[in-house]
Amino acid sequence: MSFVYLQKRIEENWGKILFVGFFYMAMGIAATTFAGVATFASVAFLGFVVVAAGIAEVVFAFQTRKEGRFWYHLFFGALAILCGVFVAVSPVPNALILTLAASIFLIGHGLVQTVQSAWIRYPYWGWSFTEGVIELVLGGAIIYSWPFSSFWTIGLFVGTGLLLYGAQLVSLAAMGRRAEKIRLAAAQAKKPPTTLRKPSSREDRGRDQDQDIQHFF
Template sequence: MVDKSVIHSSPHLTTTSWWGALLLGLVFIAAGLFILGDVALATVISAVIIGFALLVAGVSEVIHAFSAPHWRGFALRLLIGVLYGLCGVALIADPLAASLVLTLVFALALIVSGVMRIFQSFQYWRWAGSLLLLSGLVGTLAGFVILAKWPVSGLWVLGTLVGIDLLLHGVWWIALGLQLRREPRTAEP
């Protein structure tokens, strides 16, 4: 069930036609299926896009560090900008090798965050702690599966995650479109 207060409080959603939401959902699903058709290529493309984003962020941080040197943390901001830039260049220069490293870091992050959620689930048991426990177990297991298949998993993990994300986002847009079609909308004053 879609929360009506969200729909009525957002001018974008009140002016979006239900069929526009359905169409957008279909576009997301088609893009997700396309990416899942060749996850290795999608992984490399994702690494290059992330590389350009890091490069732009790094250059921006360095420019900002020099344009406002009187701000505290000049050296730290400069260092962060240089590191972002170097990581961006590394991703662009060799996206396949960088994908392997990103996948390793991602697997380790899944394991660490999963273990943390497992411990927290007992602390928050009264507030759906069982769901937090399940989330922690799934995250930890996923991290170990990716780690067990590493470095080969570096060829498919990023592309698979992007494809699944697009599919799920597309399903949400379709569900929203169907909900908008069923519920009459009133214009906000």
């Protein structure tokens, strides 16, 4: 897909993109406002996704049973279904585990990023260093207030992601709208002006008709 084609599609559908962007932003605001509900809903949804993936794996195992590795796909498909059901049925303990894992990941990633940026000192390393420090502080705050942080952490992450993605779509729609205005203005500037002169009197109309007849013959 070329950049010109993509830009044209954005110009044609900027209104739809704007609507979807505002929808994502509204969902993000709702998720961050009700972070507890969003946390358990996200965990339950993750469980249903894992169940769907396990069912697909089992179906794939039966479809390709003549090609070998039938028991391999069947085993992992059944395991995914069991894990997905466990996650969907018990979102509270799984939210505790996922929150603890997320805090450990933030601390580890932030530590690596701060040390790497301070050691290499590549261009604009200060931004990367600051991001790493924020991840360290956030991960430390989450693990310090654990397990109480499990009731809002995942929902806050999901809501922030939806809000940022919606803002990105809104800016993309605004860019498409500006490009459409520029294209229409350029097309209007290239169009030759058409002026229609209305004859002021009957004599002028008759003279114009005589000139048209002479020009014709």
